[in-house]
Amino acid sequence: MSFADGTRMSGFSGDRNYDFFLSYSRDDAPLVLSVVKELSGSGIDIFIDEIEIGWGDSINEKIFSSLEKTRNIVVFLTDSAIQSKWVRKELSTALTNEISRGSVIILPVLLADQASFFEAFPFMRDKKYIKFEGPEHLAAEMKKLIRGQASTSFVFNHPRTYSGPVWIRLFATDKDNDHSHKVTITWGPWYRGTSVVLSASQPSFLLHSKGDDDESLPIRVYTDRPAYVAFGQGIPSDGRQIDLNPFWVDAKSRLKRLYASIFLWPSDRNR
Structure with a gap:
C-alpha cells in the first residue's frame, strides 16, 4: 500500500x-x-x-x-x-x-x-x-x-469478529477547508493523537489495525474543528493515508501522552 x-x-x-x-x-x-x-x-x-x-x-x-x-x-x-x-x-x-x-x-x-x-x-x-x-x-x-453530519465527537464499534486493517476517514467542512485539524482517538485503554490538514473535497484516512481479540470496544474520535468522519474495515482505495499503528500510549498516563504529543505524533506529518 x-x-x-x-x-x-x-x-x-x-x-x-x-x-x-x-x-x-x-x-x-x-x-x-x-x-x-x-x-x-x-x-x-x-x-x-x-x-x-x-x-x-x-x-x-x-x-x-x-x-x-x-x-x-x-x-x-x-x-x-x-x-x-x-x-x-x-x-x-x-x-x-x-x-x-x-x-x-x-x-x-x-x-x-x-x-x-x-x-x-x-x-x-x-x-x-x-x-x-x-x-x-x-x-x-x-x-x-x-459523509453524514459534521461534528467534533464520533464513536464507532467495529464488528467483534473482525480482525485486520481498519480506517477513519475525514473530510473538512467547507468553512475549514485546508486547515489543520487536531485529532485525538481513544480505543479501550489506548490513546492516540495526530494533526491532519483536511480537505473538503479529498479524504484523509487514518489507518490502524484491529487484532483477533473477539472484542468490540468503542473507538472515540475527537476533532478540534467540526469535520465529517466515518469508519470502516479493509484498505481504502485512495486519498491521503497515515499509518496510526505506531505510538499508541496508555490513555491514563498524562506523562506518556505529553511525551508522545511532543516527540512522536508530529512525525505523522512526515510519513
Whole structure:
C-alpha cells in the first residue's frame, strides 16, 4: 500500500469494503459510469462490475462476496434493469442482507415508469426512491449520505469478529477547508493523537489495525474543528493515508501522552 506521495505503507493487508455497490443493467453502463466519474477522487469506495471484475475472476463469487461487504446498494431502475435477471439476483441478496443487518442498504434510483417498477419489484413498494436528475445530482446525494453530519465527537464499534486493517476517514467542512485539524482517538485503554490538514473535497484516512481479540470496544474520535468522519474495515482505495499503528500510549498516563504529543505524533506529518 502506498501513500499519495509514493511512500510505502507497510503492515496492512485485507479485502476492501465498499460504500456503494452499483446494481444496473448492462445496457445502462454509460449512464452508471457517468455517475462514477462524478465521484472520482471523492474517497468513496464503489463496487462496479465494469471496473472491479477482472479477467478470469468468478463473476458470481465477486458480485455476491462484494454485496456482503458493501454498506449501500444503489440500484438503477430503468426499463432494462427491470428485465435483468442479474439485477433481480442482486436485489434479492441485498434484501436478505438488509433484513439480517436491520438497517437500510437498498437505495433505489428510478428512471423507469413507477407502475412498472412496483409490478416488477413488489417488495420495494415501501422503499423511498429518488428520481434520476443527472449524474451530478446523484453523486451529490451519495456524498451527502456517506459523509453524514459534521461534528467534533464520533464513536464507532467495529464488528467483534473482525480482525485486520481498519480506517477513519475525514473530510473538512467547507468553512475549514485546508486547515489543520487536531485529532485525538481513544480505543479501550489506548490513546492516540495526530494533526491532519483536511480537505473538503479529498479524504484523509487514518489507518490502524484491529487484532483477533473477539472484542468490540468503542473507538472515540475527537476533532478540534467540526469535520465529517466515518469508519470502516479493509484498505481504502485512495486519498491521503497515515499509518496510526505506531505510538499508541496508555490513555491514563498524562506523562506518556505529553511525551508522545511532543516527540512522536508530529512525525505523522512526515510519513
